[in-house]
Structure formats: C-alpha cells, structure tokens
Amino acid sequence: MTEIQSLARGLKILDLLGQASDGISITELAETLKVDKGSASRLVSTLARYGYAEKDEVTRRYHLGPQVVGLSRSVLTRLPLREAAKSYLRQLMERTGECAHLAVPAQGKVLYIDQVESPATLRVNAEVGTMNPLHCTALGKALLAFGDVEIPGTLERFTPRTIKSKRTLQGHLEEIRRIGYAVDDEEFDPGVRCIAVPIFDFRDKVIGAIGISGPSTRITPERLPQLAVMVVEIGKALSERMTFTR
Amino acid sequence: MTEIQSLARGLKILDLLGQASDGISITELAETLKVDKGSASRLVSTLARYGYAEKDEVTRRYHLGPQVVGLSRSVLTRLPLREAAKSYLRQLMERTGECAHLAVPAQGKVLYIDQVESPATLRVNAEVGTMNPLHCTALGKALLAFGDVEIPGTLERFTPRTIKSKRTLQGHLEEIRRIGYAVDDEEFDPGVRCIAVPIFDFRDKVIGAIGISGPSTRITPERLPQLAVMVVEIGKALSERMTFTR
DNA sequence: AGTCATAGTTGGGCATTATACAACGTCATT
DNA sequence: AATGACGTTGTATAATGCCCAACTATGACT
The missing domain is CATH 1.10.10.10 (Winged helix-like DNA-binding domain superfamily/Winged helix DNA-binding domain)
Structure with missing residues (x-):
C-alpha cells in the first residue's frame, strides 16, 4: 500500500x-x-x-x-527558469514578431509557464497553464528529442499532419537532434507553425523548452530557417544562463 | 464522519x-x-x-x-468576471496611472485574479494568485463592507495604521458603505495607499472588487478624492456590465 | 397543487485501508 | 569507519472510509 x-x-x-x-x-x-x-x-x-x-x-x-x-502562484514564482527566461522571451518575440512561449514537461504533456504576446493582430496565444500533447507541438518535440521524457503510448491525431506512428516519430526526433530545433508544421493547430529548442541546466539536463508560434502565412517554409536560427541562438543563450544559475 | x-x-x-x-x-x-x-x-x-x-x-x-x-488556468478562464473586467482594469490604470487590480473573496482572504501594471517605475505589483487579508486592504474592505464576507476572528497587525479592533473596523465599514469606496491608508504595506470598490452581479451580490494601488507619495490625501471618483465610476460601469452577463 | 422522479446528503455495519511503530537502507558528516 | 539523520518499507491493529440504504430536497410533469 x-x-x-x-x-x-x-x-x-x-x-x-x-x-x-x-x-x-x-x-x-x-x-x-x-x-x-x-x-x-x-x-x-x-x-x-x-x-x-x-x-x-x-x-x-x-x-x-x-x-x-494561490498555489499556482507559488509554483510559478519558484521556478528559476521562468524568472531567467523573461528577457529571452521578450527578445525572441521582438526579433521574430511572433508570440514566444516557455514550457516545461509535466505529466506526459507540455505545460506553458510563460508567454510574451506579439503585437500582431493575428497571433497564436497559449495562456499560462495550458497543457498540450508532446508529440505534435514544437515545444513538446524539443523535450522529447533532447530530454528524458517518454514518448506517450498513444499519439492522438489533431490534424492531417499529426505524426501518429511511433516509428515515424522516432525518426523525426532523430532529425530534430541533428538540426538542433523542432518544428510543428500544422500538426496540432491547422494554420499554425511553431519552432522550439530545448533548455539545458548545468548538468545538461533538459529542464524546459522555448519557442515561437505563429500563423503559417507568416512562418512560411522560406522564412523558417532564418527564424529557426534566432530561436536556436536565444535558446543557447538561455541555456548558458541556466548553467550558472545556482 | x-x-x-x-x-x-x-x-x-x-x-x-x-x-x-x-x-x-x-x-x-x-x-x-x-x-x-x-x-x-x-x-x-x-x-x-x-x-x-x-x-x-x-x-x-x-x-x-x-x-x-494547469488547474489554476481552468479556474481563471472560467471566471466571467475576469474576462469582463479586462478592459475596465486597463481604463482604470490609464486614467489613474496606477496599477489596477481585480480580486475575489476566497477562504477568508482577498485573492488577486488579475492585474494591469502601470508603466511607472515605482509601482505596486500584486501578482495573480496573491492572497492578502481582508481587514487591511482596500479590496478586502470593499468586500467586507458590501458583501456577505465574514470579518475574520483575529485582525493581524501589519503596520501601525492597521485596524486591529473589531469595533473600529465595524464603524469603518459603515463609513465605507456611506461614501461608496474603501481606502487602505498604509494599513498593510507602509508607503502604499489603495482605493477599491465592490463589484455586484445581477442579483446585487458582491462577486469581487476592483481598485488601484500606488505609492503614498503619488496617492496623496489631496488627490485621493478625485482618484476615488474614477474608481467608483469604473466600478459602477463594470457592475452594470456584470448585471447583464448571462 | 399533487405526485413522481432525480439528485444529494446522512446514518450504520463492516471490511478495507490508513495508521502507528519499528526496522532497514541510504546518505552525509565527523 | 562509524555515527546519526532521514526517508522508505513491512506489518499488525484498529480506525477509517466504503458500501448500501434510507432520507431529504428540489424540480418536472400532469
């Protein structure tokens, strides 16, 4: 018992x-x-x-x-990652023009713990506290690819592009590890593309992920690589920052 | 059992x-x-x-x-008051230049459920999820004066100005009912003054309170009355809005 | 209005469950 | 190496929470 x-x-x-x-x-x-x-x-x-x-x-x-x-406040204010990430999120939003999100793994899902909204009229909001699946979001896939998070048993389908085979996902994660960032190409929300990278702490353990989300009309396949560079860069900076925290 | x-x-x-x-x-x-x-x-x-x-x-x-x-998100997004109050909070902040807060009664305390921060460098933040005592905050006293919230058994002292006698508080609440708004005159935080009014729903039941907080140097006794007028006005508007919600 | 139906709360016997106590394993400190 | 503190696990016991059932309240329908 x-x-x-x-x-x-x-x-x-x-x-x-x-x-x-x-x-x-x-x-x-x-x-x-x-x-x-x-x-x-x-x-x-x-x-x-x-x-x-x-x-x-x-x-x-x-x-x-x-x-x-009241409880949630104590969780959020306690997270060193959240405090540290604030300015990086803002930078990310300003440089890309898209909403920037910060997330951690929780209960086999990806939990959004902070957000900086873009001023654009058409934007992709994800309120703090939102929990989304791992296998079809950029933040989630970043966690899966680099962290010690388990791949969920069943991969629910949300859009025609959602990866639903475990085998395919494995290969996809391999690719993510190779290029260093994860993309969600309308796999969760139709019309929404996201880019994300993992955040490491001083032990090289993945403690979260940071990324941007925007309408597919703005995050086009052509622009994607250069946006990804910014996400990677800022993610790297935040990881370095977290290396020396505590 | x-x-x-x-x-x-x-x-x-x-x-x-x-x-x-x-x-x-x-x-x-x-x-x-x-x-x-x-x-x-x-x-x-x-x-x-x-x-x-x-x-x-x-x-x-x-x-x-x-x-x-994750849980807290469902609480906050469920509250119709919070959604409705957004623009009123913003107005309040813009017109007074101080941080505007929205709160509800919870567990014999006042729970902050939303905030619009003022751009001022010196400002009074109260993060969402904060729980403060009723008897020494403007928001709390607004709830006490107009709502069906019980006066707590013991009135903890926080500053020299905190009202610690139940009798005095009773009379004070009477006064608040008369003038229509509540003031926290450095009774919780030294150097901080707040003004608040209750929010009523369609049954004239108090469902929350809205108000502003700022440094005593800006919210001076001289300016207070005119600031109070704005708070009362916006509170009245929000109450009216809530009357027709649902 | 009266009856019926549905939902929520309360009471009591009993078995399961959680508790208290103790022993064990693990880690840190001297 | 030894000691001490801490967290976890095993086990018997009794208290707790569960099931069942009766009761109450509320709303619906005639």
Missing part, C-alpha cells in the same frame, strides 16, 4: 473539475470515478472545505475553488 | 508546500501535521504520483508540482 486511495481519488476529482468547464455533479463524478455517490459527496465536500472545490448552490454542481490559483 | 481525513491531510500538505518557497522535508511535514513520518511519506508520494508534488532528488525535499498550474 503505497498509494493513499482517498487522497488519490480526491486528486482525480480535482483533475476532472479542471477539465469540466461548467462544473460536475456528484453523480457524474461518482460514475466517472466508479465510486459510490456517498463517497463522492464526502470527497468533494472535503475539497470544498479547504477551498479546492466550490459548490454552485443553484445548480449544485462543483467547480474548482480559488485556492488552486 | 463528513471529512475524509487522508484527503484533508493531503490538502494541508499542498497548502504547506505552497507556503514554503524552498520545499519541505518529510520530517518537517510530519511534525507540522502531527502525523507519522511513514504516513507523511505515503501521502506526499501519492501527491507526487499525480503531479501535485515534486521531489527534488538531490535535497529530498518536496515542492508543489506543475499540475496545479
């Missing part, structure tokens, strides 16, 4: 509450988790007592509570 | 992890929560398995995991 059942159930409920935008009812929770209604009721009310869940008295559905926002 | 013990303990651990900036060891956790080391170990490893905690293999101390960042 190395996993505490009721805590695990509570955490699963938090996950579910996070996914459902319009709240979840007790019965839905009970069904999804395959637990008794009574148990579900007690679990959520415990979550609610500590501010992690909130009950809408009208609809009797539960939402995530505000407590988690 | 309406509270699930082990879940509650897990949540308390999350709180502790959120407060400690440099991680917590198992023994510290066990002592603080007055549980066995073994239990603490199992609880945290469950948290870790689901991404809510993270173990620093070097120091063997635990941090909050990245998972909570």
Whole structure:
C-alpha cells in the first residue's frame, strides 16, 4: 500500500473539475470515478472545505475553488527558469514578431509557464497553464528529442499532419537532434507553425523548452530557417544562463 | 464522519508546500501535521504520483508540482468576471496611472485574479494568485463592507495604521458603505495607499472588487478624492456590465 | 397543487485501508 | 569507519472510509 486511495481519488476529482468547464455533479463524478455517490459527496465536500472545490448552490454542481490559483502562484514564482527566461522571451518575440512561449514537461504533456504576446493582430496565444500533447507541438518535440521524457503510448491525431506512428516519430526526433530545433508544421493547430529548442541546466539536463508560434502565412517554409536560427541562438543563450544559475 | 481525513491531510500538505518557497522535508511535514513520518511519506508520494508534488532528488525535499498550474488556468478562464473586467482594469490604470487590480473573496482572504501594471517605475505589483487579508486592504474592505464576507476572528497587525479592533473596523465599514469606496491608508504595506470598490452581479451580490494601488507619495490625501471618483465610476460601469452577463 | 422522479446528503455495519511503530537502507558528516 | 539523520518499507491493529440504504430536497410533469 503505497498509494493513499482517498487522497488519490480526491486528486482525480480535482483533475476532472479542471477539465469540466461548467462544473460536475456528484453523480457524474461518482460514475466517472466508479465510486459510490456517498463517497463522492464526502470527497468533494472535503475539497470544498479547504477551498479546492466550490459548490454552485443553484445548480449544485462543483467547480474548482480559488485556492488552486494561490498555489499556482507559488509554483510559478519558484521556478528559476521562468524568472531567467523573461528577457529571452521578450527578445525572441521582438526579433521574430511572433508570440514566444516557455514550457516545461509535466505529466506526459507540455505545460506553458510563460508567454510574451506579439503585437500582431493575428497571433497564436497559449495562456499560462495550458497543457498540450508532446508529440505534435514544437515545444513538446524539443523535450522529447533532447530530454528524458517518454514518448506517450498513444499519439492522438489533431490534424492531417499529426505524426501518429511511433516509428515515424522516432525518426523525426532523430532529425530534430541533428538540426538542433523542432518544428510543428500544422500538426496540432491547422494554420499554425511553431519552432522550439530545448533548455539545458548545468548538468545538461533538459529542464524546459522555448519557442515561437505563429500563423503559417507568416512562418512560411522560406522564412523558417532564418527564424529557426534566432530561436536556436536565444535558446543557447538561455541555456548558458541556466548553467550558472545556482 | 463528513471529512475524509487522508484527503484533508493531503490538502494541508499542498497548502504547506505552497507556503514554503524552498520545499519541505518529510520530517518537517510530519511534525507540522502531527502525523507519522511513514504516513507523511505515503501521502506526499501519492501527491507526487499525480503531479501535485515534486521531489527534488538531490535535497529530498518536496515542492508543489506543475499540475496545479494547469488547474489554476481552468479556474481563471472560467471566471466571467475576469474576462469582463479586462478592459475596465486597463481604463482604470490609464486614467489613474496606477496599477489596477481585480480580486475575489476566497477562504477568508482577498485573492488577486488579475492585474494591469502601470508603466511607472515605482509601482505596486500584486501578482495573480496573491492572497492578502481582508481587514487591511482596500479590496478586502470593499468586500467586507458590501458583501456577505465574514470579518475574520483575529485582525493581524501589519503596520501601525492597521485596524486591529473589531469595533473600529465595524464603524469603518459603515463609513465605507456611506461614501461608496474603501481606502487602505498604509494599513498593510507602509508607503502604499489603495482605493477599491465592490463589484455586484445581477442579483446585487458582491462577486469581487476592483481598485488601484500606488505609492503614498503619488496617492496623496489631496488627490485621493478625485482618484476615488474614477474608481467608483469604473466600478459602477463594470457592475452594470456584470448585471447583464448571462 | 399533487405526485413522481432525480439528485444529494446522512446514518450504520463492516471490511478495507490508513495508521502507528519499528526496522532497514541510504546518505552525509565527523 | 562509524555515527546519526532521514526517508522508505513491512506489518499488525484498529480506525477509517466504503458500501448500501434510507432520507431529504428540489424540480418536472400532469
């Protein structure tokens, strides 16, 4: 017994509450988790007592509570990478004209922890806290290619270009390692191309990735190489910076 | 038995992890929560398995995991108030030249859910996710005066000006109701003054508060009334907006 | 309005689960 | 090399949380 059942159930409920935008009812929770209604009721009310869940008295559905926002702040402000990356993100945005993103691996996904928005009207936003799949995003593939992140079991398809074969992906990652940067060529969002590179710390361990995202009309195959040079360059600078942090 | 013990303990651990900036060891956790080391170990490893905690293999101390960042996003994007308030916050900042903040009540505190920073070099930042006390902040007092938020049991002192008597606070809130806005006159941060008003929804229920914060040197007693007029005005507009939301 | 149906909460017996205690392994420090 | 501190793991026990069921509240439909 190395996993505490009721805590695990509570955490699963938090996950579910996070996914459902319009709240979840007790019965839905009970069904999804395959637990008794009574148990579900007690679990959520415990979550609610500590501010992690909130009950809408009208609809009797539960939402995530505000407590988690407070928690997330402590996570973000603690990350040395985030602080260090601020100016590099800004540079990247200014030099490329596209939104720049910073991400770390989390739970088999890529988690966006910072963003500098481009002033362009048409731009690709990714709010802090967004979690996207690894296999079809530039940031994710940078992590896969250079880090010790596992390739997910199933590769979900999002667009016609999404790589769905593990074999193909392996070869693709090989190529990424060779050229030094990862490209997402409309593999997640149609009409969106991204370029990303990994960030290393003092042990040459991959701790995150940095990159840009923009509409395919601006990040054209012709412009891509020169944009990639900038991303690589700034990524290298940030990695060097992280080498001497702490 | 309406509270699930082990879940509650897990949540308390999350709180502790959120407060400690440099991680917590198992023994510290066990002592603080007055549980066995073994239990603490199992609880945290469950948290870790689901991404809510993270173990620093070097120091063997635990941090909050990245998972909570993902959760917080769903909270923030769900709040209709936050979306609606964006442009009002910006207006407020532009017209007053000070940082504008948006907050909601949470767990007997005031939780900052959005901010528009002023371009001034000297400015009062409050990052999203910050939780401050109710009785000594303008936003908090606005919530207390107009909302159904309880006055906390103990009124902690932060500066010489902090109101620490419940009676005095009651009268002060009365005054706030009369004039329509709340002021924090260096009651939380020395050298910082704030002005805030409550935001009402379609039922005339207080759902949050909006306000500005700045150095006392700029928000002087002389300028205060005219600044307050702007805050009141924009607050009224936002409340009206929220009346027709949904 | 009255009845029915659905959903959420509460109570109690019981088995599973989490706990406390202790031993072990690991690492750092002297 | 030895000691000490810390985290993890094993195990018996009893307390905890689970299941089932009854109860309550709320809303729908006639």
